[in-house]
Amino acid sequence: MLGLTVRWSLADAPEGVEDRLAAYVAETSHARFTGMAGLRFKTWRQVRGEWFEGCYVFATSEAREEFQRAFTETAAEAPGSQIIGSPPILVEACDIVAVAEGWDGFAAAPRLEPLSGTG
Numbered sequence: 001m002l003g004l005t006v007r008w009s010l011a012d013a014p015e016g017v018e019d020r021l022a023a024y025v026a027e028t029s030h031a032r033f034t035g036m037a038g039l040r041f042k043t044w045r046q047v048r049g050e051w052f053e054g055c056y057v058f059a060t061s062e063a064r065e066e067f068q069r070a071f072t073e074t075a076a077e078a079p080g081s082q083i084i085g086s087p088p089i090l091v092e093a094c095d096i097v098a099v100a101e102g103w104d105g106f107a108a109a110p111r112l113e114p115l116s117g118t119g
Contacts (some may be wrong), residue, residue, distance in 0.1 A: 001040065001096035006071065006080075006088050007053035010046070013084045018048050022085050022111060029079070030110035038063025042083045047064075051089075052080065057096050066094060 010017060018106035025044050033042045038059050046052040068091065071078065076087040 001099070002058045003056065003063055003094040003096040004056040004068055005053055005090060005092045005094060006056075007076075007081055007090040008084045008086065009052050009089045010049055010051055010084065012086070017084055018046055018052070021046065021052050021080065024079060024083060026111035034108075046084060052084065053090075054080075055070070057099075058076055 020064070021044075029044070033039060040057040042061050043052070043055045045055060056067070058067065072091055075081060075091065078088075079086045096112070
């Protein structure tokens with residue numbers, strides 16, 4: 001499988017940016033990527049005060065290459081960049097070696113409450 005990671009630093013981001021990012025994902029971004037052609041799935045991850053990222057898994061190399069090209073061209077204007085106040089520090093293609101679904105199953109939702117202090 002074909003992955004892509006887009007990461008922003010939160011080190012110099014405004015206070016409360018993590019909550020604004022979570023609201024943006026829940027209200028806008030989740031719907032944008034749900035059902036997107038060529039995309040198998042996307043996850044949004046963050047560590048408060050450190051980083052926020054989107055992790056994408058694509059069905060084909062063409063889909064990944066096209067998304068990466070289009071995103072890179074406008075990364076500084078991307079909603080995440082606007083909310084954080086700076087462009088991504090990393091846009092990196094990668095291989096997804098495997099995906100396992102645990103006993104409790106996969107939960108697709110526009111917002112998941114963190115279970116630890118890291119989210």
